[in-house]
Amino acid sequence: MTDITRQIKQKAEHFLHILLNVFPRRHLLAASVVAACLVGLIIYPATDAEAKKQLAVKITLPVDLPTQELASEELDPPLRWIEQTVGAGDSLSTIFSRAKLTAADVYKISSSKDGKLLRNLFPGESFRFGLNAANELEQLHYIQSVLLSRIYSHDGDSYSSKLVELIPDTLLTYREGTIDDSLYLSAQQANLPDKLIMELANIFAWDIDFVFDIREGDSFSILYEEKYLNGEKLGVGNIAAASFTNRGKIYQAVRYTDSTGNSSYYTPDGLSMRKAFLRAPLDFMYVSSSFKPKRFHPILKRWKAHRGIDYRASTGTPIKAAGDGKIIASSHNKYNGKYVFIQHGNNIVTKYLHMSKRAISRGKRVKQGDIIGYVGATGLAEAPHLHYEFLVNGVHRNPRTVKLPQADPISKSELAAFKLATAPVLTQLAQNQAPAEFALNGARAANQAGSTSAN
Ligand SMILES: [Zn+2]
The missing domain is CATH 3.10.450.350 (Nuclear Transport Factor 2; Chain: A,)
Structure with missing residues (x-):
């Protein structure tokens, strides 16, 4: 054996020795996988079918000791x-x-x-x-x-x-689904982990009301991170890019980490997905798990008659502030039951009625998404629901269709870096999508055209 090969052999043995000392015994197998990697083999745990849908974006040396x-x-x-x-x-x-x-x-x-x-x-x-x-x-x-x-x-x-x-390997995995029941069930059928279903809804929460707007035939596709260490799956990471087709309109979002280290979702054109108001002030997961879009009769048909939207949900469902603002009322009476009003800027007020419990007092400031109370049936309410009102300059507007302020675009100085970083991910998303959807993608997506209001 030459000196060099002896040295290499000693180094490899030493490396393995360190691994065995550093890791519990159950990682013995993992350690031998690392050893295999050292001689140039990379083993992916996915089946062939899965492997086809997985695209390596970053392969780091599995162990960085x-x-x-x-x-x-x-x-x-x-x-x-x-x-x-x-x-x-x-x-x-x-x-x-x-x-x-x-x-x-x-x-x-x-x-x-x-x-x-x-x-x-x-x-x-x-x-x-x-x-x-x-x-x-x-x-x-x-x-x-x-x-x-x-x-x-x-x-x-x-x-x-x-x-x-240790730095895990990150692979991007593709999933897609068409909604024929609820978003939750369809996403489960597409093998999407629960955490990602929630995240998917959160990404589009400013554009789509997941309680009322979801219809049979709506579809989604998603590219998300999976983390592996030494070939062992650790779990899922973030959604890298996603597309949601709601009643024929395509919304697209891509994750980008800016130069200050903040990660957020943007349209392919670089507009923030975040807007001043959420489309729905509660999480669809609490509401929609039992509804079928086909036979769902939203109470909102009565919107004109009673100037608000009713979200049927079980008692105790958390209610979120639709936007940043200040609590101008947190009280109760025999009509509204327990209620909270929020003032947003100068001209917009949102109202939340019939709560079982309020979670905030008058005069407090809230951030969008903060829990302000819980669904109930207090006051004039036959069944547990949230009655939600949206007023612009004192006039009731339909929160589902009211034109909302435009989202902030990514700063001009970041736009080039943004395009460079997101183009490959968006291309991967498009290439994975079913041909029909891929063709549609050629046209401008709904949220790229600048108009974000629902019809
Ligand atoms: Zn109502």
Whole structure:
């Protein structure tokens, strides 16, 4: 064996040795996958069908360990390892005592330089105790998550520590669905995780009222992040781009992180998806899980008669402030029941009636989306519902169709960077979409044309 190959072999063995020491035993398999990666193999866990829909955007080396620093901590003879998982109510003392360590050991490590980082433990975190032949604590691994650990090493009379942070691979996954029941059920059928269904609705919450506007035949397509570490799926990340076709209008959104580090969703033209008012002041998840668009008769047909929209929802459903503003009334009477009014700027007031409980008092400022109360049937109400009114200069307007202020565009100085960063993602979304939708995409999407008001 030449010197160089011996060196490479030693380095690889050393790397593996570090991995085995850093990770709990259940990651042994993962570690061998990393070893495979080192010789140029990358293994994806997806099936062939899935793999087709997954597009790698960023392949980082699966493990980014500070190997140089760890090298000096390699110990001979090897340590004996004990694992402990943090349970509810556990403190450092209870965990140390389970590992047969003493109060003196607890004191020594918690009074070390980074000892205070061990004060707030959370259930599900874990510890690995590395004991030497004399049963002294040489190394302590505080494993906060699969990606985040801190390693405390015996250092003279105390302990020094190092953060070990792993960077997962991010793959983009495509899903699409057509609504024939509720958005929730259709999204579930499309294998979209719950978290993403909610996020999808949140992205379009300023354009689409997910309670009243959703119809059979509406469709969505979505490109979202999945995180992998050493070929093991960790979970889902953010939606990178999404398209929603509501009653023939296509809305598109793409995620962009600006130069100040703020991430938000924009139209492909660079207009913010966020607007001054939400289309619906409550989450569709509470309302629509049981309704079928085909046989749904919105009470809003009576809008002209009673100057508001009624959202049927069960008692206790959270009600959100439709926009930023100031609470000008939070009270109750025999008609409105418990109610809250919000003043937005100079000329717009929103009203929320029949609450079971109010969550805010008069004079307080609210941000869009803040919970101001809960659905109920107080006052003149036959069944639990939210009665919602929208007044412009004292005149009742239909909140579903009123023209709202235009969204802020992305700053001119960022536009070029925005286009550059989002074009590939939008192209991926379009290429994955079914041919019919792809063809439609050639035309300008509804939210690109500048008009965002529903009909
Ligand atoms: Zn009403």
